[in-house]
Amino acid sequence: MRSALVLVLLATACGGRQKQATDEQQRFECKERYVSYIATNHLGGGELGVQLDCAEVGPRVKRWRIDRDGNRLEDARSMTPAEFDETWKAVDGSGWAYLKDCSNGTAGKHDPIYVFDVKDDEQKSTFQCQSQSMPYPYNTIVDPLDVAAQSGRGQLGDPEPDDLKKYDKKDKQK
Numbered sequence: 001m002r003s004a005l006v007l008v009l010l011a012t013a014c015g016g017r018q019k020q021a022t023d024e025q026q027r028f029e030c031k032e033r034y035v036s037y038i039a040t041n042h043l044g045g046g047e048l049g050v051q052l053d054c055a056e057v058g059p060r061v062k063r064w065r066i067d068r069d070g071n072r073l074e075d076a077r078s079m080t081p082a083e084f085d086e087t088w089k090a091v092d093g094s095g096w097a098y099l100k101d102c103s104n105g106t107a108g109k110h111d112p113i114y115v116f117d118v119k120d121d122e123q124k125s126t127f128q129c130q131s132q133s134m135p136y137p138y139n140t141i142v143d144p145l146d147v148a149a150q151s152g153r154g155q156l157g158d159p160e161p162d163d164l165k166k167y168d169k170k171d172k173q174k
Helices: 002-024 081-092 139-150 162-173
Strands: 034-042 045-053 060-066 072-078 113-119 124-130
Touching: 034 139, 045 081, 045 139, 060 139, 081 139, 113 139
Parallel strands: none
Antiparallel strands: 034 045, 034 113, 045 060, 060 072, 113 124
16 A cells, blocks of 8 residues: 555656656747736836746746836746746737727826737737726736746845835834
8 A cells, every 4th residue: 555655656746747848848939929018106116027028048937126216126937838828828818919008097197107018920019008907908918927927936025115114113012
């Protein structure tokens, strides 16, 4: 019984490694696909952005944040072709080639402005939306990009400004 359990565990572990190796060896066609959004005047910092591309180093996702003091924090990670294609499929489902500047955002004076840039080997589109949260269908671009960028990683930097941290310490002392 015990040896059967060990064999099942070994087969599962080897199968997981084999699946990863197979995923990484998939045939991949970039087709000049690129999508990004940049949000300025965002609560999380002066600028936030996520970019999905495949032209330079293969499929990857990159994210960055510029805090209110102008410090830039960024990271990037490689993606398997399957991950890239899955994220692209979600973005492509937004109908990005037909989107224009949004008219259904909150458009408040202090709301973030999201600028989108999307292209493939046939089309290119740039548009924007000023809103506290992205309305449909613009959210179908932001959400999959955010999920891909944050997958397996923690938060990018500390979004709480230093001048507000003093209040945290004061509350803890009571």
